[in-house]
Amino acid sequence: MSDVEKSSRLRVACIVPTYNGRDDLSRLLDSLEKQSVDFDLFIVDSSSKDGTYELALTRGKNIVSIPSSQFNHGGTRQKLVDDHPDYDIYVFMTQDAYLEDTDSIARLLAPFANEKIGAVCGRQLPHHNASPLAQHARLFNYPENSQFKTLSDAPVLGLKTAFMSNSFAAYRGKALKDVGGFPVHVIFAEDMYVAAKMLLNDWQIGYAGDATCRHSHNYTLVEEFERYFDMGVFHAREPWIRSNFGGAGGEGVRYLKSELRYLGLAKIYMWPIAVLRNVMKLVAYRLGQKERLMSIGLKKRLGMYKGYWSSRFADK
16 A cells, blocks of 8 residues: 555644635635545634635635634644544645645655654745745755654754744644644744654654645845744744754855855846845844843834734743
């Protein structure tokens, strides 16, 4: 029996959080309807005002709405898992992603034939309207080759060992329960948090290069800064991750060199902005790591996920 045939016997839930993304959700649902494997779809909407919730009601049966103030990157996802505990695998997607072909989810599930696999991340291709910088970001972080990682890979891969993205990822229910589920206290990166916990609990983490979706962001300079500030906050508040997996190990320099090669001489006019963006990301990350010294108001201004600083976890 092939891995795909084994995975077809798994009971699968696909969970999608939504907020003010009606057109994006329509595109995602179109791609989900064409998948070659069966799964149950669950959508949790954070009180959208643009018709996202109403669209979801016309396209699915398992639709819930929550106040936007109650949305939590980890907590909302975990609530859906807790409310539906009988599934073998939980696939998570974001509304701004969509599946590239009819076998995308089947290929994402195939590695779970190995019972040691706790979670699998799929490959993200850039959207067709992605900027050159956004295109490179996806090509750099999401290569063609699949990879399966254990804790023993940390000395070589560093933080990349626990790399995960809930824009297109799947988790074994048993493994998720084993590590206590998604955290409610983190600002974001609940996916990396869970992947790191799984590795420490002797689970393996997979990257399926043949399971593809489209997902990318044309971030402005300000948005890029905000995201990396929040990333710095995450790592500062979860020091155990860097303690167990190490740092990025010169990843920033490798990324910039790769980006300049990707742009090439044909787009040499973009080199200055590429260098500036990478410098800004480093500055933002370092500032995020020093967030304990800042006021709540300043952190709201500097970060992307501003609602976090009004939550009960802000002063933890």
